[in-house]
Amino acid sequence: MxxxxxxxxxxxxxxxxxSEVLSAQVLIDMLVDKAVFIDRAYVQEHFLGCNFKAVTQKIADAFNVELPERFEADYRNALLHEFETALxxxxxxxxxxxxxxxxxxxxxxxxxxxxxxxxxxxxxxxxxxxxxxxxxxxxxxxxxxxxxxxxxxxxxxxxxxxxxxxxxxxxxxxxxxxxxxxxxxxxxxxxxxxxxxxxxxxxxxxxxxxxxxxxxxxxxxx
The missing domain is CATH 3.40.50.1000 (HAD superfamily/HAD-like)
Structure with a gap:
């Protein structure tokens, strides 16, 4: 027992x-501008449960891209806006x-x-x-x-x-x-x-x- x-x-x-569908879609949309193309299934398999530092490192390792310093802040602002209306x-x-x-x-x-x-x-x-x-x-x-x-x-x-x-x-x-x-x-x-x-x-x-x-x-x- x-x-x-x-x-x-x-x-x-x-x-x-x-929140995970909202979080995934905001990230997916923002990564397109960095020539990184993923879908929700990819986010589900590789990023779920990880903090943002770990996510950015996984993106860097998988796609050989370094996200700009403001990316996290921009992502969080965009996500909080989504939370206001859809969470x-x-x-x-x-x-x-x-x-x-x-x-x-x-x-x-x-x-x-x-x-x-x-x-x-x-x-x-x-x-x-x-x-x-x-x-x-x-x-x-x-x-x-x-x-x-x-x-x-x-x-x-x-x-x-x-x-x-x-x-x-x-x-x-x-x-x-x-x-x-x-x-x-x-x-x-x-x-x-x-x-x-x-x-x-x-x-x-x-x-x-x-x-x-x-x-x-x-x-x-x-």
Missing amino acids: NPKIELVIFDCDGVVID MPTNGIKEVLANLATPSCIATSSSPARTEKALSVVKLSHYFDEVFTSSEVKNGKPAPDLFLHAAKKMGVNPAHCLVIEDSIAGVSAALAANMQVLHYSGGGHMQGAVNFVHKAYPEVAHLTDWKAFYEMYPTLKI
């Missing part, structure tokens, strides 16, 4: 907010959070500004005790640093943490941190896409719809 869960650690993009929470997450009896936090590869803005737009900020970003640790996902940092700050043994992730990088990081893991694949970016996480980690618990969350974890409900 798994140890008692004392903390639920949510990834943000693709788990709490349905939604993942379907059913509000009901899960409203009925969660266990402390919870966010641990995300996104920047603090982007995360704060996103949670504010979808009106979910008040559900989380803390928000942690990869800017607070040396190594981002798939290293375990961010999840271990979150557990330490929240005062919970890693074995008593449940991480909910949608990406290979995130699941790998949670497993490396010796935490319990749930793979969520109900975000818009997963519809009709190859499930790389399930292929890589078939043994990890899998959830496609938040409606079934408390059937899997009944002790976490109020």
